[in-house]
Amino acid sequence: MDTTRTLLKKLSRRNEPYIFLVLLALCLLIEFRSGQFFSSNNLVDIASALIVPGLFAIGTFLVIISGGIDVSFPALASLSMYATTKYLLDINYQGGVWAAILMALVIGALLGAFNGLFIGYFKLPALIVTLGSSSVFKGIMQGALNSKQLTIIPSGMRNWGTSAIFTARNPVSGLTSRMPVAFIAFVIVLLFVFFILKYTMFGRGIYAIGGSEVSAHRAGFNVVRTKVVMYIMVGMIASLAGVIRACMMQQAHPTNMLGMEMNIIAGVVLGGTAITGGRGTLLGCMLGTLLIVIVENSMILLGIPTSYRSVFTGAMIIIGTGISAYQVMHMNKTHSKRTKSKEAA
Amino acid sequence: AGQAEKKTGYEIVVVPKDASNPWFVRMKVGVDEYAKETGLNVYQRGTAQIDATLQAQLVQDLIAQGVDAICVVPVDLESLEPVLGQARDAGIVVIAHEGADLENVDYDIEAFSNAGYGAFIMDNLAEAMGGEGLYTTMVASLTNGSHNEWANAGVAHQKATYPKMKLLEQEPRVESNDNGDVAYNVAKELFKKYPNLKGVMGTSSYDAPGVARAIQELGLVDKAFTSGTGMPLDNAELLESGVVKSLTLWDPALAGKAMISLAVKVLDGEEITEPVDLGVEGYTNMMFRKGSSTVLEGEGWIVINADNVYDFGF
Amino acid sequence: MSESLLETVGIYKSFVGVQALKNVSFSMQPGEIHCLAGENGSGKSTLIKVISGVYTPDAGHIEFQGKQYKKISPIDAINNGIQVIYQDFSVFPNLTVMENLAFNNELAEGRRLVNWKRMKSIAEEALSKINVSIDLDAYVGTLSVAEKQMIAISRALMQDARLIIMDEPTTALTKKEVTNLFEIITQLKAQGIATLFVSHKLNEVFEISERFTILRSGEVVASGATSDLDDRKFSFYMTGREFEKRNFKAENVSKNPIFRAEKAGLSNHFSDISFSLRQGEIIGITGLLDSGRTELALSMFGVRPIDKGTFFVDEKPVSIRSPRDAINYDIGYVPEDRLSEGLFLSQSIADNIVISKIDQLTKKAGVLDKEQRSKEVARWVENLAIATPDANNASQTLSGGNQQRIVLAKWLACNPRILVMNGPTVGVDIGSKHDIHGILHDLAKNGIGIIIFSDDLPEVIENCSRILVMKNGTIVTELSPENTDEKMILSYML
Amino acid sequence: MYRNDRHLWRLVLMIVLWLLFMAITRFSKFYSMINFQTMAAQFPEFGIMSLGVMLCMITGGIDLSVVGTANLTSILMGFLLLRLTDAAGGLPAFAIPLVFLLAILIGGSLGLFNGLLVSKFHIPPILATMGSGELFTGICLAMTNGNAVSKFSRTYAKTINNRLFDLIPVQLIIFIVMAALIWFLISKTVFGTKIYMLGTNENVAKFSGLNIDSLYLKTYMLSGICAALGGMIMLANYNSARADYGTVYTLQCVLIVVLGGVNPSGGRGRISGVVLAIILLRLLETGLNRFPRISSYYISLIWGGVLILVMVMNYFTEHKKVVFQEPTHPTLQKETTE
Ligand SMILES: Nc1ncnc2c1ncn2[C@@H]1O[C@H](COP(=O)(O)OP(=O)(O)OP(=O)(O)O)[C@@H](O)[C@H]1O
Ligand SMILES: Nc1ncnc2c1ncn2[C@@H]1O[C@H](COP(=O)(O)OP(=O)(O)OP(=O)(O)O)[C@@H](O)[C@H]1O
Ligand SMILES: [Mg+2]
Ligand SMILES: [Mg+2]
Secondary structure, eight states: OHHHHHHHHHHHHOOHHHHHHHHHHHHHHHHHHHSOTTSHHHHHHHHHHHHHHHHHHHHHHHHHHTTOOOOOHHHHHHHHHHHHHHHHHHTTOOSOTHHHHHHHHHHHHHHHHHHHIIIIISOOOHHHHHHHHHHHHHHIIIIITOOOOBOOOOHHHHHHHHOEEEEEEOTTTOOEEEEETHHHHHHHHHHHHHHHHHHBHHHHHHHHHHHOHHHHHHHTOOHHHHHHHHHHHHHHHHHHHHHHHHHHHTSBOSSTTTTOHHHHHHHHHHTTOOTTSSOOOHHHHHHHHHHHHHHHTOHHHHTOOGGGHHHHHHHHHHHHHHHHHHHHHHHHHHHHHHHHHHHHO | OHHHHHHHTOEEEEEOSOSSSHHHHHHHHHHHHHHHHHOOEEEEOOOSSOOHHHHHHHHHHHHHHTOSEEEEOOSOHHHHHHHHHHHHHTTOEEEEESOTTOSSOSEEEESSOHHHHHHHHHHHHHHHHTTOEEEEEEESOTTOHHHHHHHHHHHHHHHHHOTTEEEOSSSSEEEOTTOHHHHHHHHHHHHHHOTTEEEEEOOSTTHHHHHHHHHHHHTOBTTBEEEEEOOHHHHHHHHHHTSSOEEEEOOHHHHHHHHHHHHHHHHTTOOOOSSBOOSSTTOSSBEEOTTOSSEEEOOOOEEEETTTGGGSOO | OTTSSEEEEEEEEEETTEEEEEEEEEEEOTTOEEEEEEOTTSSHHHHHHHHTTSSOOSEEEEEETTEEESSOOHHHHHHTTEEEEOTTTTOOTTSBHHHHHHHHHHHHTTOOBOOHHHHHHHHHHHHHHTTOOOOTTSBGGGSOHHHHHHHHHHHHHHSOOSEEEESSTTTTOOHHHHHHHHHHHHHHHHTTOEEEEEOSOHHHHHHHOSEEEEEETTEEEEEEEGGGOOHHHHHHHHHSSOOOOOOOOOOSOOSSOSEEEEEEEETTTEEEEEEEEOTTOEEEEEEOGGGTHHHHHHHHTTSSOOSEEEEEETTEEEOOOSHHHHHHTTEEEEOSOIIIIIOOTTSBHHHHHHGGGGGGSBSSTTBBOHHHHHHHHHHHHHHTTOOOSOTTSBGGGSOHHHHHHHHHHHHHHTOOSEEEEESTTTTOOHHHHHHHHHHHHHHHHTTOEEEEEOOOHHHHHHHOSEEEEEETTEEEEEEOGGGOOHHHHHHHHO | OHHHHHHHHHHHHHHHHHHHHHHHHHHHHHSOHHHHHHHHHHHHHHHHHHHHHHHHHHTTOOOOOHHHHHHHHHHHHHHHHHHHOOTTSOOOTTHHHHHHHHHHHHHHHHHHHHHHHHHTSOOOHHHHHHHHHHHHHHHHHHHHTTOOBOOSOHHHHHHHHOEETTTEEHHHHHHHHHHHHHHHHHHHBHHHHHHHHHHHOHHHHHHTTOOHHHHHHHHHHHHHHHHHHHHHHHHHHTSSBOTTTTTTHHHHHHHHHHHTTOOTTSSOOOHHHHHHHHHHHHHHHHHHTTOTTSOTTHHHHHHHHHHHHHHHHHHHHHTTSOSSOOOOSTTOSTTOOO
8 A cells, every 4th residue: 555655656756657658659650550660670670770869868868967958969979980980091990899989988088078177167058068069079070170971981890880689580571670789888878877877976966966056066066076077978978879870870971960969858858857957767768769769760650741750750849848848847736735735644 | 375374363163062972072172173283263162061041151252252253063043043143243153063943154064964864863773673663762852952853853764664663652752861871761661661662763872872771781682772873982882792783973073173164264255155165074065955055964974883883083 | 272163263255345254253162052143144154154165265264173274175064073054955856855865974975886775774864863754755845944954954963063053044944843953952962062053033042052153244243152141232232223122003904804815725735714904904824834824825926826715805806816916906925935936136136126016117118217217226225225235236145134125125116005924034134124024014004904924923923913823724713912922822833 | 237248348359359360361352342241131131030049048948940930931921922923023012011021920920839838838948949940840841842932023032132222231121120129128128127037037037926928928929020030031032932941040049149148047148249149150150251271160160169268258257256156045946846
């Protein structure tokens, strides 16, 4: 009895259940329209399509939880991905992918530190800084490195990008889909960040800062360091995503990640992360992102005419965020009721 | 001699759609070569992103700068038309490429007719598909002028010459947003939803490679096919692995040179009469398009396939 | 003096334009209970923030057990056994009670990893220290003010503190909770833990503190043993003036009520509330924090509209669904928490004063009439003696008392006929408090009906012509100040 | 107040420095009537949009749907102009006033839609407007199937591309009128004071009896109208309308507004700053186009650089104040969501 009540209480606080239902409804709709959704290879396709947005979402989630916002990660990822690939090509590197990943992580850390310095140390609004830094990153990439599409990438990256954990075969259509090894990287990062957030003081510090920066400072959290380190982490995660994308696409394109930021943020917020910071769960964030990814990659399965796609995505975002916004309001109300009645009792 | 010094005075700018697309990077190679050879003040200047408004503003800036000639590859005809009008009013020579329907130009150079090119891509696809089966068309975006022209031409050509082929009418045209990854995912979806889809006619240089990746992964090699535009070295592997039988293109570098040398001719006040010889391979004997006094068409395009992919050196 | 627990020597601290602390030196012995008093803006909070390492002093230094510090970080302070309970409690609204209770401890012990089990036990232990029970999984943002403070206090007790600093700890506490708090403080003393606390309430100062220090505009004006101090002296030190007590007498009260509630109710909060307010009256509604009095106040102002019963203005039934409705019926509301409900902190004092009546300060087509505006501002700055060099300064640069006057001015400017005051002098020093009460009396005399919601019993008794006591969401009795005292009211409240 | 002035002066300084630099390096190519006229005709289209974004940001919101609004409006008006175009390719006299009137109406109602999402449904502005932007663009695509709307009478474009006394571009005049109007609104009227207050603290605004919903509605409506006018200018400059014109303007507007000194969390900012930022960015871009050898990509590097630089300058002059905006009383947490 009591346990069930606390469980319900906990659930009523979450909005994962709600997103999950929306997600389910959407999947069923697609299945119904195409009969393909739940086919083994389609699921694998979705999974591999989730990798890059998923990684971006994790980073964005961290930033939003800490009470900030980051619009620079696509530029950041592009820059470190491009610099890495170009360099490895120039020295005509023949080894495995690890060098690429390592190098990207290092560059990512530097660029992340750049954001972190201005947001954490100078205490400038995150939106301003990341707007600025994304222009700067773009400028460095396209100006200094005068980037162009690299259709040939180091063999190590290429092989890794095409190697599969397993290959799903659709018995009916005979179509096969690869589950990229990169998916493991995604899962590792996900678990890593979950652990950080739930089982380290650094992680709880991010929540704390998002809740009240002043209180965090007084409680003895090192606010500046926490922020800087967090933005470094975010930079590294984004760069990883960038490299993975290059590997999977078999080419390094400098600009075609740009503009992803808004959909990613939308996904994270759809997942019930409060844009004001401090609140939200990684699970919800992933569900929200998955929702966006599925929508983007099922337009044809849904049979939505090309010229109506944007209408659909737009409506999707508005309705989705509308629901979770309403959900949060509702949550707060029920909350205050609960405690008040408790006092009265 | 007198000619020469007159020439060196000219400032001629080539304005591509944007600058990170390998296509125009290649064009820049041609332009710079030309500058070296002739010592003319010729350079290429592209906008940071492919965007109609940005391109228009860049051209406006150039007008204000009072350059002698502008050679432009329009992102979007309609938005550029009035700006080019301003240019000509300012007495600037305007040469376009891939802009056959522009009015405010001195001349427009086409490596070939868009219709012809579309039809030709279709021929390649048909050949690969063995002249039968279900196909659809892919463009960068519905807002892209020439791509849609090619696609339309391709479809028309198919209706006329390949009765056994059929356009997928649920999805007659899909978008790749000039993004290989999108092309790849869209193609995957297409083949999933329409199991008997057999071919995708690509237009942008990102389409065919992206679709090819999907074909490869889905295990449809030799069951499904694609064709389209592409640069040789970039696609060498695809061609050799046989996923894509052939790609088509014309050499942007040459197109760039051709535009400039035509601009120079006009500036020198030479009169332009058929056959026009721009002294650039493939543009040595250009004819006016039927019924047009501005559109000059060169002959032909290049087909690249596994055999000749390395012969071009770019 | 090396045996003294804490000593500040010649501390100076200034903010843009304000010299908040001038050459402040004072010391505390282990286990002593010390009261820091002073008018609003005299520098109490600033001093506390300096001691706890939040602000770095411009000059002077601090000693813990004789160890000198020029510059300390919050962590240094904590490691030296200094624990501060700030006016805002410094809690994390988005985190669970458990985390709020356990964090400081974990941080102080320099833990890198979180062990939820240990956190839970820490949290339980913490709450047990002051024997209160709060749901450990509740998110703190959803708790009542008192609960938040309990968390802040028990959290502070967790670290083996030698000195606990409380900035106006009792402002938001009910009588019961205050007694509870004082018991705790005496316990602490027994364990040799010293307490430094800020208060504006005389009775508390005398009830609990052994020594006192009084600041006036940033300087120490008096310091010594509370025993040789009485409230007249005390208030004189603080304000440099004398006060004579004056109880409010309602005069020329209108015969029919200007406002009346009939069986008003709001589910979960209060029910069956009936009372009436006449012009010229000041009625006080008191009760414990959870008695529903705050909600009743909010309902009268349309923030939480009633769902049962009716309100009447001039005996006409009215539906008040939003503050705008309330304002249209000439109801003004001075909120309980001026910082989150009353003031635009970063905006100018002037804008804060005129904002609610700004629509009347227009020429035509909504064009602001600058003269009228500045006239209005000047008028209120003068009438309420708001201490500011320039009404265009941000209101956050003022201290509590003056901020409260701004909020008051905002509503008086709309010349309301009914004034709902939810804790009119929370955190306001005796000087200002005295003045504000004076203002209220005059307003009443000029025919405004005033309702004071407060649990500051002396305030209620002094300033009200009738006192309604609420308990568990209903009015349990009506008393007249002449023949009641605090004890009696309390007996009804509890 | 004074703090913003600091910021203004920095922008002025930047502009002067850049003008000097151009004078030294490229005088003849930069300092020509035609060049300044060109610039003056170029920035109004996104300048006006930025003004709208500014208003929203003052209330603590943002408007990412300006470009969508602009295109939807210009496409609809494009269609209308097509209808009105007579055989001779001319337009009836009432046509231009009519389209502008309708444009304002359309822009207003699209903005109203945003306002509703923000005020009534409490969707965070950044997402609400991003979604609606996508939606509007989608409607454009659905209507035009991606094709451009053009071939309508040139009279429209000619009228707007005209120069008053052969000197001042009409676009510039539209911009100036709009800027003046908004300046008047936010610095001289009650509405202005109210949105600054709303941006500072919504909850207090509620307790002060401000009609929050209607304030949001009005603000986003204004932003919609600005965007619509921007669209109308684009319609003239490019003599056509299409779903993807000006897509780069979305972020550019936000950049301009924050560079102009508007605080993204609301309650602070001045139109003068934003106007200066608009001019600065245009000068930078045009100026850079005078250097054939310098890749146009450096423009974004410079933009970002300037933005961060200015902000850091502000930090160093203003940081002396307080470590954090100290709340000094219970319940002052962003929890106060009602
Ligand atoms: N962050 C700040 N910025 C500018 N001035 C400040 C700031 N904090 C305090 N002040 C000024 O310093 C002086 C002392 O403020 P402080 O808060 O210490 O007074 P206080 O004694 O705590 O008042 P109260 O009794 O209302 O809490 C006041 O004049 C106040 O205006
Ligand atoms: N409704 C909410 N209100 C405030 N904060 C929340 C809310 N939901 C989640 N959070 C914050 O997000 C953090 C992570 O979410 P979650 O609820 O999973 O944490 P948790 O409750 O500690 O995890 P678990 O449920 O596994 O014990 C929480 O610790 C809490 O700080
Ligand atoms: Mg959890
Ligand atoms: Mg204080």
